[in-house]
Amino acid sequence: MLVPSPSPSPSVSGSTTYCRKQKSLGLLCSNFLSLYNRDGIDTVGLDETAGRLGVERRRIYDIVNVLESVGVLVRKAKNTYHWRGLGAIPKALGQLKEEGFKNNDEQIEVKSGKVSDDEDERISHHSACLLDKVDLDSMHKAAGSFKSENRKEKSLGLLTKNFIKLFLCTNSDMLSLDDAAKILLGDAQNPSLTRTKVRRLYDIANVLSSMNFIEKIQHPETRKPAFRWLGMTSQTNCQTGPVTSVAHQESKKRAFGTDLTNICFKRSKLDDQKLTLFDLQGQCQPSKLNTVGSNSNVGPDQDGHLVPASKPKPCDGGCNKVKTQDWENVESEYRPQYHNQALRDLFVHYMEAWKSWYSQVAEMDKIEVI
């Protein structure tokens, strides 16, 4: 493989500093959902989306593939996807779980119930049985042939599904990406393959994190980074249907900024002219926000998350107060009921940030009116 063109270099770009967190897939996913997660959306065009989010088309494919595997989007035609919304997630997760157990049963019948005392080996064995057959078959195919079927087997969408199945259909609600990569590769010991798989899992994990399907944690024993499933608790694992509330309710608060993996309080300057989500000082600048979407009703906050860009119109004295109350009503109505204390705290933190931002906007309006 040829060496790709160098990434924008801080030294080359003079005084600007590159901050990759502002371009992360997780953040992009949050912004994507902020853009489309509302009533009246039926079709998503890739070109339009890339333009509105100010990113390369290639990045949209990554997001779309993951979202498609959890049912949010369905491919309609070239360049076009049908928006099914976050409400379609529970059904998709249910199907994944069903598929996982179905494959599992078939595999167990063939393998005549191997029992292992070793927990890791048990999970690994069990997990490998859950994967789509097409993926299992790929493990036995000779490497090197790059036919279409082989290509599909390695798709980000399929990898996402299998990754989710690991959580939905095993007793482990905590998994390191390294372990996940090894499981998804079967017994492959090729470090290069594992490394590549881990890279893709990072991509997927970032998107799933931004949707709060999973959260990044530190493994209590190994102290190594791992991911925990939030979309379905371990207690109910394999016993109940998919939990709809978390993923669905996240959509309601997404505009407040929910990304778990891209907390970037630094306001780095961007050297990329394509991305205009921030100004050079890291302050929101309405004129530039428009480049995200000329008719979009959202814009980025200081961390790059899209928030409602249409600030309250100056009106009579009580107007802002009423609108503030409206937002507070929205907050209380849509406040997610997290099982996880850290998430609860995080949500409270974001709500405080939102209130602060809103009051600042209200103050600015008062000044403009004066």
Next chain:
DNA sequence: GCATCCCGCCACCCC
């Protein structure tokens, strides 16, 4: 030094 993951090349797909 290791974990993370953006970036864009280019092989393959499909109209």
Next chain:
DNA sequence: GGGGTGGCGGGATGC
């Protein structure tokens, strides 16, 4: 044939 799709891994950034 050509545009769309997306696998892949180099290497930069973050900690």
